[in-house]
Amino acid sequence: MSLVVRRATMDDLPAMVAVREALRFGANRRGGFLLGTDRAGLEALIGAAQVLVLCGPEVGGMAVTLGDAAVRASSLWARRAQVAWRGFDPTRLEHGRVAYFDQLAVLPHLQGTGAAALLASTAVRQLLEAGTTDLFATTVRVPVENPAAWRLLERIGARRVGLIAEQHPDIGALVSDLFHAAADDIAMGLLRWQRRGAHDPQKE
Numbered sequence: 001m002s003l004v005v006r007r008a009t010m011d012d013l014p015a016m017v018a019v020r021e022a023l024r025f026g027a028n029r030r031g032g033f034l035l036g037t038d039r040a041g042l043e044a045l046i047g048a049a050q051v052l053v054l055c056g057p058e059v060g061g062m063a064v065t066l067g068d069a070a071v072r073a074s075s076l077w078a079r080r081a082q083v084a085w086r087g088f089d090p091t092r093l094e095h096g097r098v099a100y101f102d103q104l105a106v107l108p109h110l111q112g113t114g115a116a117a118l119l120a121s122t123a124v125r126q127l128l129e130a131g132t133t134d135l136f137a138t139t140v141r142v143p144v145e146n147p148a149a150w151r152l153l154e155r156i157g158a159r160r161v162g163l164i165a166e167q168h169p170d171i172g173a174l175v176s177d178l179f180h181a182a183a184d185d186i187a188m189g190l191l192r193w194q195r196r197g198a199h200d201p202q203k204e
Contacts, residue, residue, distance in 0.1 A: 002056060066100040097132050098132070101123070136178060142175035
């Protein structure tokens with residue numbers, strides 16, 4: 001199967017909503033779940049964030065990342081003092097260029113084919129090209145762990161640096177692990193990934 005990653009357009013909204021529904025919290029799936037946003041939220045993200053879709057030829061996945069300006073205007077940045085930091089000094093972020101990997105979603109029938117690796121590495125590479133110095137991501141820990149992205153995060157050198165608690169409108173009390181990767185570690189991770197043939201489904 002030939003897979004292509006490209007920037008999302010408004011025409012992709014129905015397919016993106018379908019991906020979200022297939023992976024929503026509580027849905028029957030092989031691995032991982034997506035909290036994400038509704039159609040209106042996805043539409044807003046297409047205009048304000050870096051949103052990529054995976055096509056083969058139909059849309060089978062999406063990646064949403066926020067650049068520095070969007071991160072610093074977000075609720076996550078506003079609540080950074082509430083993060084239970086572990087071995088990480090958040091003051092280093094004041095002078096860097098911060099990014100946040102908000103969503104990574106691939107339909108169940110494409111999981112294990114290398115599709116997630118292609119989508120994630122493309123998104124991260126674009127962030128590096130934009131000058132990102134620090135990349136963050138979160139994965140749910142409570143009420144249930146969501147380990148689907150752990151392997152990909154490990155490959156780009158990300159490590160757990162804290163916990164963040166919040167109230168989710170659909171789930172209630174939510175605690176997430178906060179991951180961080182510095183630009184140099186990401187670049188080395190991508191290089192190792194490329195050498196290992198990360199986009200070859202047989203090596204995924």
